[in-house]
Amino acid sequence: MKAFRTHTGLVAPLDRANVDTDQIIPKEFLKRIERTGFGEFLFYDWRRKPDRTLDPDFVLNQPRYKGASILVADRNFGCGSSREHAPWALDDFGFRVIIAPSFADIFANNCVKNGLLTVVLLEAQVATLMKRAQEIEGYRLTVDLEKRQVRDDSGFSASFTMDDFNRRCLLEGLDDIGLTLQHQAEIAAYEAQRFGVV
Amino acid sequence: MCEPPGQPPLLYVDLHLVHEVTSPQAFDGLRAAGRRVRQPGRTLVTVDHNVPTTPGHLPITDPIAARQMEALRRNCQEFGLTLYDVDSPDQGIVHVIGPELGATQPGLTIVCGDSHTSTHGAFGALAFGVGTSEVEHVLATQCLPQQKPRTMEIRINGPLPEGVAAKDLVLGIIGSIGTDGATGHVVEYTGEAVRGLSMEGRMTVCNMSIEAGARAGMVAPDEVTFAYLRGRRFSPQGSAWDEAVARWSALRSEPGARYDKVIEIDAAKLAPFVTWGTNPGMVVPVTGRVPDPAAARTTAERSAAERALQYMALTAGTAIEQISVDRVFIGSCTNSRIEDLRAAARVARGHKVNPKVRAMVVPGSQAVRREAEGEGLHEIFRAAGFEWRDSGCSMCLGMNPDVLQPGERCASTSNRNFEGRQGRGGRTHLVSPMMAAAAAIEGHFTDIRKWRFQ
Numbered sequence: 001m002k003a004f005r006t007h008t009g010l011v012a013p014l015d016r017a018n019v020d021t022d023q024i025i026p027k028e029f030l031k032r033i034e035r036t037g038f039g040e041f042l043f044y045d046w047r048r049k050p051d052r053t054l055d056p057d058f059v060l061n062q063p064r065y066k067g068a069s070i071l072v073a074d075r076n077f078g079c080g081s082s083r084e085h086a087p088w089a090l091d092d093f094g095f096r097v098i099i100a101p102s103f104a105d106i107f108a109n110n111c112v113k114n115g116l117l118t119v120v121l122l123e124a125q126v127a128t129l130m131k132r133a134q135e136i137e138g139y140r141l142t143v144d145l146e147k148r149q150v151r152d153d154s155g156f157s158a159s160f161t162m163d164d165f166n167r168r169c170l171l172e173g174l175d176d177i178g179l180t181l182q183h184q185a186e187i188a189a190y191e192a193q194r195f196g197v198v
Numbered sequence: 199m200c201e202p203p204g205q206p207p208l209l210y211v212d213l214h215l216v217h218e219v220t221s222p223q224a225f226d227g228l229r230a231a232g233r234r235v236r237q238p239g240r241t242l243v244t245v246d247h248n249v250p251t252t253p254g255h256l257p258i259t260d261p262i263a264a265r266q267m268e269a270l271r272r273n274c275q276e277f278g279l280t281l282y283d284v285d286s287p288d289q290g291i292v293h294v295i296g297p298e299l300g301a302t303q304p305g306l307t308i309v310c311g312d313s314h315t316s317t318h319g320a321f322g323a324l325a326f327g328v329g330t331s332e333v334e335h336v337l338a339t340q341c342l343p344q345q346k347p348r349t350m351e352i353r354i355n356g357p358l359p360e361g362v363a364a365k366d367l368v369l370g371i372i373g374s375i376g377t378d379g380a381t382g383h384v385v386e387y388t389g390e391a392v393r394g395l396s397m398e399g400r401m402t403v404c405n406m407s408i409e410a411g412a413r414a415g416m417v418a419p420d421e422v423t424f425a426y427l428r429g430r431r432f433s434p435q436g437s438a439w440d441e442a443v444a445r446w447s448a449l450r451s452e453p454g455a456r457y458d459k460v461i462e463i464d465a466a467k468l469a470p471f472v473t474w475g476t477n478p479g480m481v482v483p484v485t486g487r488v489p490d491p492a493a494a495r496t497t498a499e500r501s502a503a504e505r506a507l508q509y510m511a512l513t514a515g516t517a518i519e520q521i522s523v524d525r526v527f528i529g530s531c532t533n534s535r536i537e538d539l540r541a542a543a544r545v546a547r548g549h550k551v552n553p554k555v556r557a558m559v560v561p562g563s564q565a566v567r568r569e570a571e572g573e574g575l576h577e578i579f580r581a582a583g584f585e586w587r588d589s590g591c592s593m594c595l596g597m598n599p600d601v602l603q604p605g606e607r608c609a610s611t612s613n614r615n616f617e618g619r620q621g622r623g624g625r626t627h628l629v630s631p632m633m634a635a636a637a638a639i640e641g642h643f644t645d646i647r648k649w650r651f652q
Binding site for chain 1: 199200202204205206208210219220222223225227231233237238247248259262263265266269291303311312313327329330331332334335338339340341343345377378381382411413477498499502505595596597604612614616617618619622623
């Protein structure tokens with residue numbers, strides 16, 4: 001897994017609640033059997049007009065947000081389908097951090113596995129960041145996982161919580177399958193006891 | 199299974215369900231690391247998302263879909279897994295075939311790279327959806343590191359009124375608690391209305407737990423559960439059956455059990471529901487009207503409602519029964535089981551689909567299709583003008599050729615009315631199978647409680 005320690009980057013505001021994974025990556029792009037190359041399909045239907053040309057009004061198409069690596073969104077981000085293609089698309093597009101008041105469970109899990117950090121802040125804090133990203137050209141944030149802190153250089157600072165294990169996996173870029181496989185003897189013993197097979 | 203220090207507890211996975219869309223990258227991961235599938239016998243594999251629903255699932259005209267299905271075949275062969283392929287009599291939507299084969303049983307832990315895995319909780323199993331990295335984790339280790347979730351009871355007091363289906367029950371719950379009302383929780387559904395549901399109805403309710411954000415949903419097993427499972431292929435047989443029933447009977451919350459959160463709903467207040475917006479929580483009774491965004495509690499809710507109305511091409515205040523439909527879809531892991539098809543056929547019998555509506559019935563599995571045909575349901579549907587299809591996920595998510603055209607409006611028995619879910623620019627209204635069949639015939643939504651059954 002890709003490690004995450006600290007990151008500073010341009011912030012893009014996506015002022016919508018309940019952004020579902022069908023919007024993050026529509027189903028017609030789930031048929032590919034690779035793990036990479038999903039970035040161009042990120043928010044495909046929102047980024048495009050009905051004739052499929054880019055919609056200049058959509059936030060990620062605006063030149064001032066080009067190269068953004070931190071996305072700020074409203075509550076329940078990533079709801080719906082379990083498709084890991086959603087974090088793959090966000091990652092491939094260049095995002096390293098998503099900040100929102102809440103995330104759907106499966107989506108948040110999938111992000112950890114891909115070194116993509118989901119940061120939960122209070123609604124009021126998210127609203128502040130949303131406003132700053134909309135109003136201040138070139139607005140940047142630093143997200144520090146070691147200190148569990150989000151800060152900008154105009155006085156905003158907020159701390160966030162994160163599950164210790166997930167934090168360690170992200171900081172160290174751990175292979176969690178490898179960790180589980182260290183317990184093969186216990187797994188085999190459990191199977192023998194439950195199913196009577198060795 | 200065990201609790202390693204400094205790590206979340208490891209949960210042993212008793213049954214791993216696999217399909218073509220969320221697995222290819224997981225098998226690639228195994229190959230890259232030189233790992234094998236730990237328990238091929240606890241891994242049940244089928245193709246469902248991409249398969250055409252034309253007779254015999256042919257032809258497969260989409261080369262990228264064909265490549266994904268071919269990848270699954272190759273992976274199953276390489277890793278020694280049994281595949282219920284398109285030509286298998288047991289093929290079907292993974293959440294339909296697990297229960298009908300008797301693989302889904304009370305007390306099991308079940309995962310699948312699909313959010314609607316919550317369906318299997320209807321049997322008193324702990325069943326939840328995972329992403330592709332976790333699919334790989336389970337293939338390699340048969341375990342998942344899992345933090346203990348919070349618990350929530352949703353108690354439905356009193357019996358369901360006439361004409362109110364399991365689908366209406368769950369739409370009513372989501373409408374009441376919202377699409378993130380159960381996030382981080384495993385929900386237990388209790389109360390008279392839930393006890394009164396068949397296994398098909400319980401599966402419909404548990405299926406849509408994820409639409410309220412729940413990690414999983416479950417119903418304690420009882421005689422209804424045991425009667426459903428008896429004699430199925432992977433159900434215990436002989437004396438093992440009696441032992442299993444004794445074990446399963448103990449799988450219930452103690453009286454007075456404490457949950458982190460409790461919601462109570464009065465069944466008498468439920469009605470046939472229709473969604474009007476772009477998430478399953480945007481729902482009103484069929485006798486209601488499209489709500490006015492100005493009445494929303496917060497500015498965020500108001501802008502979401504305005505956006506939804508614009509996408510759905512609806513005006514606030516319009517009576518739901520005045521909304522006409524172009525398409526009707528009866529199917530999906532929510533509502534494609536035999537009881538769903540019987541309910542829809544009872545409505546369709548003796549009527550004709552409105553000439554401006556295209557209506558489709560897609561059984562959840564080959565077994566459901568055979569059973570329905572054995573009862574003559576396909577003849578009722580065909581005589582009424584419905585298309586009778588082969589099994590698969592179909593227009594629930596439109597990964598196969600069954601999609602809405604831009605601007606088309608659909609009454610659908612599926613689980614998600616997200617923008618573009620059934621096809622780019624398509625407009626989805628979620629309803630029960632009876633309500634969908636009635637909409638096909640009338641050409642607009644209509645209150646099933648006033649239906650002229652023939």
